[in-house]
Amino acid sequence: MSFPVRIKILFFLAALIALGPLASAQPVWAHAASYGYAKWHVADKRAEWTMAIDGKSIMELGPIDANNDGSLAREEAAQSYETYIRPYMDDKLIVSVNGKNAAYALDSLDIASDGELQMTFHLDSRRTIETFQVNYRLFFEESKHRHKNISVFYLPDNPDLPVEHIFKSDTPAWEWMSTKSADSANSFPLFIMLGIEHIMIGYDHILFILSLLVIGLRFRSTIAIVTAFTAAHSITLALSALGAVRLPPAWIEIAIALTICYVAAENMWKRQFRHRWMLTFAFGLIHGFGFANVLENIAVPGPNLVLALLGFNLGVEIGQLLLIAMIVPVMHVVRKFNPVPFRRVTVGVSAILFLCGLLWAIERAYELAR
Numbered sequence: 001m002s003f004p005v006r007i008k009i010l011f012f013l014a015a016l017i018a019l020g021p022l023a024s025a026q027p028v029w030a031h032a033a034s035y036g037y038a039k040w041h042v043a044d045k046r047a048e049w050t051m052a053i054d055g056k057s058i059m060e061l062g063p064i065d066a067n068n069d070g071s072l073a074r075e076e077a078a079q080s081y082e083t084y085i086r087p088y089m090d091d092k093l094i095v096s097v098n099g100k101n102a103a104y105a106l107d108s109l110d111i112a113s114d115g116e117l118q119m120t121f122h123l124d125s126r127r128t129i130e131t132f133q134v135n136y137r138l139f140f141e142e143s144k145h146r147h148k149n150i151s152v153f154y155l156p157d158n159p160d161l162p163v164e165h166i167f168k169s170d171t172p173a174w175e176w177m178s179t180k181s182a183d184s185a186n187s188f189p190l191f192i193m194l195g196i197e198h199i200m201i202g203y204d205h206i207l208f209i210l211s212l213l214v215i216g217l218r219f220r221s222t223i224a225i226v227t228a229f230t231a232a233h234s235i236t237l238a239l240s241a242l243g244a245v246r247l248p249p250a251w252i253e254i255a256i257a258l259t260i261c262y263v264a265a266e267n268m269w270k271r272q273f274r275h276r277w278m279l280t281f282a283f284g285l286i287h288g289f290g291f292a293n294v295l296e297n298i299a300v301p302g303p304n305l306v307l308a309l310l311g312f313n314l315g316v317e318i319g320q321l322l323l324i325a326m327i328v329p330v331m332h333v334v335r336k337f338n339p340v341p342f343r344r345v346t347v348g349v350s351a352i353l354f355l356c357g358l359l360w361a362i363e364r365a366y367e368l369a370r
Contacts, residue, residue: 034139036149036167037116042132042176043156045125047097048107052116057139057147061088071367074111081109085117094135097125115367129156133175136167145169150194166190188311195315198294199323204256204360205287206323211263211353212280213327215273215346216335222328224277226320232284233291234313240292241309250368252289257364259283260357267350271343291316 034057040049055072059065062084066076077085086106095102104123112118132155139147149167155176165174199205212225239245263279295305295312335342 034143034147036138036147038149038151040134040151040153042129042153044128046122047095047102047104047125047129047132048120048122050118050120051149052112052118053138053149055111055115055117057142058085058117060142061085071115072111072117074109077111077117078109081106089138092137092139095123096131096133096135097123097129098127098131130178131175133173134167135173137172138167140169140172164190166194188307191308191311192315192318194294195291195312195317196319196322197315198291198312199316199319204253204260204357205290207353207356208256208260208263208283208287209320209323210327211260211267211350212276213324213331214349214353215267215276216331216342217273217276221273221276222324225280226324228277228281229284229287229320230317232281233288233316236285236288237291237295237313237316238309240289241295241305245289247289249290249293250364252286252293254361254364254368255286256290257357257360259286261354261361264350264354264357268347268354 034054036051036053036057038049038051041047058077059072062080064076064080064084065072066079067073095104102123102125104121107120107122108118109120110118134151136149138149145168147168151165151167151174152162153165153174153176154162157178165171167174209229212229213222217225236245240247263283266273266279291312295308334345338345
């Protein structure tokens with residue numbers, strides 16, 4: 001029996017959502033974004049900073065990926081630094097001391113556990129640093145102005161109370177003067193936006209939510225699932241961000257992919273889902289560790305961690321509710337007006353979701369084994 005046109009269109013749209021990242025030149029599909037983190041220390045006559053940039057953005061600067069495996073190795077970055085990376089940095093990252101552009105030197109270069117290029121720089125000043133300015137324009141044009149760098153500054157006038165700034169296309173400059181307090185962005189709304197964005201560009205989290213809802217749950221069951229997922233990932237996000245529990249990020253990413261596989265497989269072999277909220281709670285604990293990796297990478301200082309945690313978690317919830325608000329009405333319409341049994345929709349979409357989760361798990365396991 002052939003599927004009606006409406007069902008074929010639904011399957012096609014689901015395939016675009018689930019497999020769209022495969023059309024990208026980036027083999028690592030989930031969390032495909034341009035981002036950076038930095039920690040700056042400004043002292044009497046010296047400034048030091050560590051900056052991490054996602055490997056995919058770095059590889060777009062030229063033929064840096066010598067073995068074409070889609071990931072950035074330390075040797076590749078080191079060999080390409082003087083040719084591609086450093087000229088780009090010199091043009092797009094301008095650091096000024098006492099009103100004059102200052103030359104900075106690379107101290108170390110490495111690849112972090114989650115594939116980011118981590119670089120440490122320093123500069124020395126003959127005079128005491130009284131003004132310090134950063135003009136950051138890395139990857140704004142290349143990412144269509146989606147790139148952002150979350151920075152933490154430790155400054156000489158109050159080294160125990162660091163300030164934060166998020167460099168993005170509309171706030172590319174930051175300045176400190178010894179005669180006035182540092183200009184720090186209002187971090188709470190910025191972390192809310194970071195949480196929303198993390199959900200919206202995190203394909204694995206999107207597909208996990210879709211796998212939970214594609215069975216066409218009633219309103220009460222949907223609320224139970226949302227509550228369970230929220231409670232679970234809030235617990236592990238807080239525990240991990242506060243340092244109480246730490247798990248290897250690479251293993252967490254594999255586990256997140258497998259949660260999609262399991263829920264999608266269950267959609268195909270089961271017909272009754274009375275206790276799905278319990279499964280959602282268990283898997284939500286795993287996803288919470290994935291969310292926590294973002295705050296861990298940012299290295300938010302202690303005094304601001306609670307505020308950052310609350311803002312980021314709120315942003316995740318807002319993003320999650322936006323996704324659910326888009327998915328649930330579609331499921332309702334298809335279930336109510338489609339002449340073909342909704343079970344076929346569930347099985348078809350779940351098969352696509354299972355394939356995506358399996359491919360992500362294999363890819364991440366391969367990266368871990370390298």
